Amino acid sequence: MVRPEFVKVLLRRPARRARTEADWLRSRRAGSNVAVFHEFQPPPYGGGNQFLLALVRELQRRGLAVELNRLSGRTPACLYNSFNFDFRRLRRFARGGVRMVHRVDGPISAYRGFDDGTDRRITEINELADMTILQSQFSLDKHAELGLELRNPVVVHNSVDPAIFHPPRERQPHARLRVISTSWSGNPRKGGDILSWLDRNLDFDDVDMTFAGNTQQTFDRINVIAPRPSHELADLLRAHDIYLAPSRDDPCSNALLEGLACGLPAAFLRSGGHPELVGEAGLGFDEAEELPAVFAQLRDELDERRARIRVPSLDDVADLYLEALTA
Missing domain, CATH: 3.40.50.2000 (Glycogen Phosphorylase B;)
Incomplete structure (x- = not known):
């Protein structure tokens, strides 16, 4: 039939x-x-x-x-x-x-x-x-x-649209480092394995980790937020300190560009177009186990790395x- x-x-x-x-x-x-x-x-x-x-x-x-x-x-x-x-x-x-x-x-x-x-x-x-x-x-x-x-x-x-994705007028200091990663796609190559490692191993007394978007993973300690309209997402990005780009072979991640445009230095997987987009405005990593040290260094260099952000207008x-x- x-x-x-x-x-x-x-x-x-x-x-x-x-x-x-x-x-x-x-x-x-x-x-x-x-x-x-x-x-x-x-x-x-x-x-x-x-x-x-x-x-x-x-x-x-x-x-x-x-x-x-x-x-x-x-x-x-x-x-x-x-x-x-x-x-x-x-x-x-x-x-x-x-x-x-x-x-x-x-x-x-x-x-x-x-x-x-x-x-x-x-x-x-x-x-x-x-x-x-x-x-x-x-x-x-x-x-x-x-x-x-x-x-x-x-x-x-x-x-990105500068009317939506832009740095905040002023920044409030945070007791814990605030890290955020975003993805519309639930493709595992968006970095689900790296986020799972962080969920198991990151010191959450020192770092507040948020994921906004779609994912196939289930997390115990990472704060998961459903996909948001652009204006709401931009507000969420501006409330954080560092953007995490864990995707593989991503040619030109708009999610990463949105984070950078909101003034967030990036911790990025050395893959795809991430290195050429970030330049000196962040630190690269090859394995998830490197991330606690990368986050610590970025915390010490936040102002310096933020000043090096260059997003094409x-x-x-x-x-x-x-x-x-x-x-």
């Missing part, structure tokens, strides 16, 4: 194709400054979604007309994000004379820890691109290492995206 959910999928595909064709016909005489293809989700959600929401708001603040998941007949440029959109829809709308820029993260196989063919699909849709934007040098190098060829790649780090990042879209 055919399962009902399978029937729904079969029925949904023709309906989606029909909507795409109707939207294509309606848009032939319309136009915007730029089109963005991405399946946007209301926050809280993943880092790429958060960044693109901030980027679109910045472009609109500058007076640019941005259309979403549609490339009208008079729109001269299109930014499409990784694999998080309808490939068939983009191919239907794509046409000659449009500047196509593909924003790529990952490699997804490195980030997830397994290869399900997503990287291959990304390279296939990348054939439409005039230029590819990757979020970190790590991501660029890792794609090359895996033999994944991308068209005219450049590196542009992500940024949204204004500068938007300039680089516009340069790619109008080259």
Whole structure:
């Protein structure tokens, strides 16, 4: 017997194709400054979604007309994000004379820890691109290492919305060091094993540890907070001293950038794009057992490390995206 959910999928595909064709016909005489293809989700959600929401708001603040998941007949440029959109829809709308820029993260196989063919699909849709934007040098190098060829790649780090993620006006001293880690994804490679080690071994008389987001782990002593909207998350970050970035092969962690932007020096796993994002504004580690000493050193150097935080401004990042879209 055919399962009902399978029937729904079969029925949904023709309906989606029909909507795409109707939207294509309606848009032939319309136009915007730029089109963005991405399946946007209301926050809280993943880092790429958060960044693109901030980027679109910045472009609109500058007076640019941005259309979403549609490339009208008079729109001269299109930014499409990784694999998080309808490939068939983009191919239907794509046409000659449009500047196509593909924003790529990952490699997804490195980030997830397994290869399900997503990287291959990304390279296939990348054939439409005039230029590819990757979020970190790590991501660029890792794609090359895996033999994944991308068209005219450049590196542009992500940024955050400065109206939301910014340092506090003043800081209150804390009797115990306050450390926080955040993640929308429950992927174990986000550092669940490191957090579990801390839950068992950290001196909680000296350190207050908080995790905000989704996780598959269960903790006895770490304070766990459910995912929060961006403004609430920013307030929570500003109430802490240090950001912990324990994820593996994360190309350009927006969660880490949000912590840094709120004025938190970072303890980061030497993996992925973490080292290039943090620079001298924190300390790296290779094993969870190093963290008590890392936290102690960061406590002694908080003001010094905080002064070295450098997060790419949204204004500068938007300039680089516009340069790619109008080259």
